[in-house]
Every structure is written in C-alpha cells, then in structure tokens.
Amino acid sequence: MYQLDELLTLLERKIKTLELPKTPNLLYDPISYTLNASGKRIRPLMLLLAANMYDDRIDEALNAALAIEIFHNFTLLHDDIMDNAPVRRGRPSVYARWNSNVAILSGDAMTILAYRQLAECRPDKLSVLLGEFNKLAIGVCEGQQYDMDYETRDDVSINDYIGMITLKTSVLIAGALKMGAIIGNAPRTDCDRLYEFGLRLGIAFQIQDDMLDLYGNQNFGKPIGGDIVSGKKSFLHLKAMEKADADGRRRLTELLRDSALPDREKIAKMRVLYDHYDVKAEAAVSINRYFGEAMEILETVDLPDSRKTEMKALSLQLLNRDK
Amino acid sequence: MYQLDELLTLLERKIKTLELPKTPNLLYDPISYTLNASGKRIRPLMLLLAANMYDDRIDEALNAALAIEIFHNFTLLHDDIMDNAPVRRGRPSVYARWNSNVAILSGDAMTILAYRQLAECRPDKLSVLLGEFNKLAIGVCEGQQYDMDYETRDDVSINDYIGMITLKTSVLIAGALKMGAIIGNAPRTDCDRLYEFGLRLGIAFQIQDDMLDLYGNQNFGKPIGGDIVSGKKSFLHLKAMEKADADGRRRLTELLRDSALPDREKIAKMRVLYDHYDVKAEAAVSINRYFGEAMEILETVDLPDSRKTEMKALSLQLLNRDK
Numbered sequence: 238m239y240q241l242d243e244l245l246t247l248l249e250r251k252i253k254t255l256e257l258p259k260t261p262n263l264l265y266d267p268i269s270y271t272l273n274a275s276g277k278r279i280r281p282l283m284l285l286l287a288a289n290m291y292d293d294r295i296d297e298a299l300n301a302a303l304a305i306e307i308f309h310n311f312t313l314l315h316d317d318i319m320d321n322a323p324v325r326r327g328r329p330s331v332y333a334r335w336n337s338n339v340a341i342l343s344g345d346a347m348t349i350l351a352y353r354q355l356a357e358c359r360p361d362k363l364s365v366l367l368g369e370f371n372k373l374a375i376g377v378c379e380g381q382q383y384d385m386d387y388e389t390r391d392d393v394s395i396n397d398y399i400g401m402i403t404l405k406t407s408v409l410i411a412g413a414l415k416m417g418a419i420i421g422n423a424p425r426t427d428c429d430r431l432y433e434f435g436l437r438l439g440i441a442f443q444i445q446d447d448m449l450d451l452y453g454n455q456n457f458g459k460p461i462g463g464d465i466v467s468g469k470k471s472f473l474h475l476k477a478m479e480k481a482d483a484d485g486r487r488r489l490t491e492l493l494r495d496s497a498l499p500d501r502e503k504i505a506k507m508r509v510l511y512d513h514y515d516v517k518a519e520a521a522v523s524i525n526r527y528f529g530e531a532m533e534i535l536e537t538v539d540l541p542d543s544r545k546t547e548m549k550a551l552s553l554q555l556l557n558r559d560k
Numbered sequence: 561m562y563q564l565d566e567l568l569t570l571l572e573r574k575i576k577t578l579e580l581p582k583t584p585n586l587l588y589d590p591i592s593y594t595l596n597a598s599g600k601r602i603r604p605l606m607l608l609l610a611a612n613m614y615d616d617r618i619d620e621a622l623n624a625a626l627a628i629e630i631f632h633n634f635t636l637l638h639d640d641i642m643d644n645a646p647v648r649r650g651r652p653s654v655y656a657r658w659n660s661n662v663a664i665l666s667g668d669a670m671t672i673l674a675y676r677q678l679a680e681c682r683p684d685k686l687s688v689l690l691g692e693f694n695k696l697a698i699g700v701c702e703g704q705q706y707d708m709d710y711e712t713r714d715d716v717s718i719n720d721y722i723g724m725i726t727l728k729t730s731v732l733i734a735g736a737l738k739m740g741a742i743i744g745n746a747p748r749t750d751c752d753r754l755y756e757f758g759l760r761l762g763i764a765f766q767i768q769d770d771m772l773d774l775y776g777n778q779n780f781g782k783p784i785g786g787d788i789v790s791g792k793k794s795f796l797h798l799k800a801m802e803k804a805d806a807d808g809r810r811r812l813t814e815l816l817r818d819s820a821l822p823d824r825e826k827i828a829k830m831r832v833l834y835d836h837y838d839v840k841a842e843a844a845v846s847i848n849r850y851f852g853e854a855m856e857i858l859e860t861v862d863l864p865d866s867r868k869t870e871m872k873a874l875s876l877q878l879l880n881r882d883k
Contacts, residue, residue: 258702261702261705261706261709263705263708263709264701264702264705315664315665315668318661318664319661319664319665337660338641338642338708341638341641341642341664342638342642342701342704342705342708344668345638345667345668345671345701346698346701346702348668348671348672349671349694349697349698349701350698352675352690352694352697353694353698356687356690356691356694360683360684360686360687361683363683363686363687363690364679364683364686367675367679367686367690368679371672371675371676371679374672374675375669375672375673375676378587378665378668378669378672379581379584379587379669381665382584382586382587382665383584385586385661385665386584386586
C-alpha cells in the first residue's frame with residue numbers, strides 16, 4: 238500500500254501529464270491556472286486511497302482521480318461567478334482574473350475534460366463508473382442551486398442545510414470513494430459503506446468549513462467572514478436562529494440582510510450575536526458527531542486495520558486535526 | 561427504414577420520457593423550458609438517420625440522439641449569456657427569462673444529463689461513443705472561444721472563420737453522424753465518410769445562418785442583423801473585408817465597431833456596404849460549394865441510394881431548400 242504523500246506525488250505527476258492545447262488560450266490558460274493552484278487534492282486522494290485499500294496497484298484509479306479533481310475545480314470556477322467570490326486559494330478567481338465569459342466557457346471545457354479523463358478507465362468498468370460520476374455531478378449542481386435558493390429564504394432549517402451540503406459537498410467525496418472502491422474491486426457492501434462514510438465525512442467537513450469561515454485563521458486564501466458578507470445561511474447562522482427567540486431571530490435576519498453596513502462592521506456585529514448563542518461550540522459538537530459516525534462506518538469496512546490507516550489519516554487531515 | 565417524420569416522432573417521444581426532478585425548480589425548470597422549445601432537432605435526427613441507414617432498429621440510437629440534443633441545447637444556454645442574446649427561438653433566452661446564474665447552473669446540469677443519457681448506450685459501445693462525444697464537445701467549446709476572440713481581432717481571415725465554424729458548428733453535426741453510424745454498426749470507412757460529410761454540411765449550414773441573419777425573414781425567432789449589432793465577424797463581413805480595398809476595409813471595420821449608432825441605422829448602413837461587395841451572392845457560392853462537397857462524400861458511402869434518401873432530404877431541409 239502507498240502512503241498518503243506517495244499517492245499525492247503520483248497524483249501530481251498524473252495532473253502534469255494532462256497536456257492541454259495551447260490555443261485558444263483564453264479557453265485553456267484558465268484551466269492550467271486552476272489545476273496548478275495549490276489545492277489540497279482531498280477528493281482525488283480519497284478515490285486513490287479507496288482503491289489502494291483493496292488493490293496495491295493504482296494506475297487505473299489515477300484516471301478516475303484526475304477526473305474527480307478536474308470536475309471539482311470546474312465547480313469552483315462556476316461557483317465563484319455565482320457567489321461573487323473574487324478570491325480563491327489566495328489568488329484572484331478565474332472570473333476576477335479574466336472575466337465571467339472566460340470562466341463560464343473554461344468551466345464548461347473542464348467538465349468535458351473530466352469526462353475525457355474518466356473515459357480512460359477500463360471499458361469493462363466504464364459504464365458503472367460513469368453512472369457514479371454522473372450521480373455525484375448532478376448532485377453537486379442541485380446542492381449549489383439549493384445553496385443559492387437558501388440565500389433568499391428565511392425558513393431554512395438545519396435539516397434543509399444538511400440536505401443541501403450533502404448534495405453540494407458530500408456526494409462528491411462519497412462518490413469519489415465509491416468509484417475508488419469499485420476500481421479496486423472491493424465487495425459491493427464495502428463500496429456502499431465507503432459511500433456512507435464519505436457522506437458523513439463530507440458533512441463534518443462542510444460544517445467545519447462554515448466554522449472556519451468566521452473563526453479560522455486568515456491564511457486559508459479567503460477573507461474572514463465571507464459567508465456573513467454574502468448573506469449565506471451557514472451552519473453558524475442557522476444554529477443561532479435555532480437557539481434564538483423571536484426577537485433574536487429578527488435581529489439575526491435583519492443583520493444578515495443589511496447590505497448598507499460596511500463589511501467589517503457587519504462581521505463584527507454578527508460575531509457578537511453568534512458568540513452569544515455559542516454557535517462555535519455547537520459547530521464543534523456537530524462536527525464531532527458526523528466525524529464519529531464516519532469513523533464508525535469505516536470500522537465496519539471488511540479489511541484489516543492496517544489497510545485503513547491512511548484513510549483515517551486523510552480524514553483527520555480533512556478536518557484539520559493533523560496539526 | 562424510417563421516414564424523417566417518423567424519426568422525429570420517435571425522438572420527441574424519447575425527449576418526453578426524460579423525467580426531470582421537480583426540485584430544485586430553478587435548476588430544472590429552465591431545462592424543461594429549453595428542451596420543450598420548438599427546435600428543429602436537426603442534430604439528433606442526423607444521428608438517428610446515420611444509424612438507421614445501417615440498422616432498421618434505432619432504439620439504441622435514441623439514447624445517443626437525446627444526449628446530442630441535450631448537449632446542443634446546453635451550448636445555446638451558455639452561448640446566449642456570453643453573446644448577450646436575450647431572444648432564442650422567439651422566446652426569452654434562459655438568462656433573460658431568469659438570470660445568468662440560473663443559466664450557468666442549469667446549463668451545467670444539462671451537460672451532465674447529456675452524459676447520463678449517453679451512459680444508457682450499450683456498455684460494449686460506450687467507450688468509443690464517449691470518446692466521440694467528448695471530441696465533439698470540446699470542439700464546440702474551442703469554437704465558441706474562437707468566435708468570441710474574433711470579435712476583438714481585426715485580422716480574421718475567411719480561413720480562420722472556416723476553422724472556427726468547423727469547431728463551433730460542424731464537429732457537432734459530424735460527430736452526431738459518426739456516433740449514429742457506429743451504433744448502426746457501419747463499416748469504419750463509412751463512419752469516417754459520414755463524419756467528413758457532416759463537416760462540409762455544417763460549414764454550409766453556418767454560412768447560410770450568417771447569411772439569413774441579415775437577409776432572412778424575421779420569423780426565425782431572432783431579430784434581423786443581430787450579428788452586425790453584436791459586432792460579429794460573420795461570413796458576410798469577412799467576405800466584404802476580403803473584397804474591399806484599404807479604404808473600404810477601414811469603413812467596414814469602423815462601422816462594425818461603432819456602438820454609438822442606433823441598431824437600425826447601423827444595420828442599414830452595413831447592409832449598403834455588404835450589398836456593394838455583393839456578399840450575399842458570395843455566400844450562396846460558398847454554401848453551394850460546401851453543400852456540393854458534402855453530397856459528393858455521401859455518394860461514396862457504401863450503401864444503395866435507397867438508404868440515403870432520407871439523409872439527403874434532411875440535408876436539404878437543413879439548408880432550408882425543402883420549401
């Protein structure tokens with residue numbers, strides 16, 4: 238079995254083999270720009286690990302892993318347009334660096350490149366892998382739409398939110414894991430267990446992402462408090478709404494909607510409210526719960542512990558618990 | 561063999577079987593809106609006909625045909641945003657009816673739905689069909705990028721233009737034909753011939769589209785002179801540039817760039833110039849040439865004439881020569 242850093246090296250090498258045409262450069266330059274950004278490659282690593290748990294060779298899995306990474310980066314390109322997010326990984330996002338049309342079309346091309354990479358998988362597995370890939374891909378689109386819908390709705394519950402992030406974040410991680418397991422010829426029950434493991438892990442990851450958006454360090458390449466500025470119904474906000482009385486809910490809602498207030502002031506005021514409802518601790522509780530459920534499911538996977546070590550390590554890394 | 565109108569009926573029935581989820585409705589409503597618009601279904605019909613030329617059954621081909629139709633409609637959704645085209649088939653385009661974000665995300669979902677439909681094809685053909693589909697899909701993206709690039713370039717030649725429309729328009733028609741032939745188990749040489757036939761036919765079609773943009777009737781669902789208003793380097797414009805002397809080229813270029821002039825006046829003035837260079841007749845010559853080449857290639861396809869009748873009829877219909 239490979240270790241995590243070896244898998245990452247193999248993956249980065251695989252990404253380098255992706256020979257993009259030079260022209261039209263406004264189509265391909267943004268794709269190189271995006272794929273060469275220092276992403277953490279969590280999703281393709283999940284796929285490689287799942288395959289490697291069952292099969293010592295991972296050549297076949299590298300194609301699918303690259304497909305997943307290209308697809309994930311495509312979603313960032315288009316999401317950044319829709320979310321008006323001019324910064325990504327500490328650099329201008331594609332629509333900010335070039336323009337929206339460039340980001341739309343390069344993103345479209347990336348979707349196709351993802352499928353082209355997937356098509357490199359063995360023909361006898363292709364049909365089932367394509368099915369899983371399509372399923373996660375349409376899920377991500379649905380999740381993004383719900384995310385945008387929720388920005389203008391005032392009756393979003395924590396349950397709605399969990400459903401939304403399951404689609405937007407978890408199905409990609411879960412689907413990547415299942416695809417890896419399929420490529421590694423895992424038993425069908427294990428494929429399904431790894432999918433369920435991925436769903437829980439993805440939810441824990443997204444709640445943490447929401448938490449770090451306000452309470453994290455500024456060095457994640459995104460400005461602090463972005464969710465508040467853009468009026469997102471984040472986990473923090475929904476948890477505060479859940480705990481607040483009618484008066485508190487009105488204040489939370491009015492403040493989130495207030496677009497006249499300078500960003501800094503809005504973030505500071507909201508933080509006072511969130512702290513009042515202790516939502517940071519609430520987030521930690523939920524993260525622990527979903528992470529714990531994920532680990533329990535991983536325990537049931539029919540393999541010796543020694544073959545699960547790297548997957549546990551990557552899961553901890555995903556939750557930023559490795560340092 | 562089926563007749564054209566029978567194939568169209570089967571195709572429309574197949575489109576109806578596409579059961580889209582109800583929610584999130586901002587994701588799926590625009591997709592229904594687009595697929596149910598009264599398009600001519602030329603590209604999927606080409607695929608069905610190519611299959612039917614070699615095989616009397618077309619069940620298998622219907623899946624690929626629907627994939628092609630969904631993909632084509634996706635490109636229209638995104639192109640309309642990029643080209644600022646608020647009207648499509650006589651109705652508001654998706655970004656104009658909803659907004660750009662809705663059009664971006666629904667378009668993304670349509671790409672995935674196209675691949676999902678393609679995945680319904682027989683597993684033993686899937687790998688090769690997916691390869692052809694990816695090839696045409698990336699070609700369309702490249703073509704759209706060149707089209708946008710050319711709007712701001714002043715040194716575009718007729719050759720550049722032919723290369724651009726080959727990607728933007730022809731590879732989709734050619735690829736659809738080849739996919740149909742593959743599904744119908746045509747000999748490999750015929751698959752390639754039909755691809756070449758489609759390339760020529762697509763070029764003739766696009767030049768005609770450019771011609772009708774100014775010289776057609778207004779009932780195509782698009783306003784007359786749109787290419788002039790949006791500053792497109794259409795066939796008409798490039799042919800006029802080719803025939804003009806330095807002074808004429810300057811006038812053509814300045815007028816195309818003039819954004820202060822009211823649309824009507826700009827179109828009328830440009831039309832005087834185009835008429836002076838007789839570009840409508842020049843377009844007719846080129847259309848005839850490419851159409852003739854296409855028909856010659858169709859002659860070489862290794863089938864009795866009786867199996868080519870419907871393909872000829874559809875080609876004539878594509879060039880609006882059937883009425």
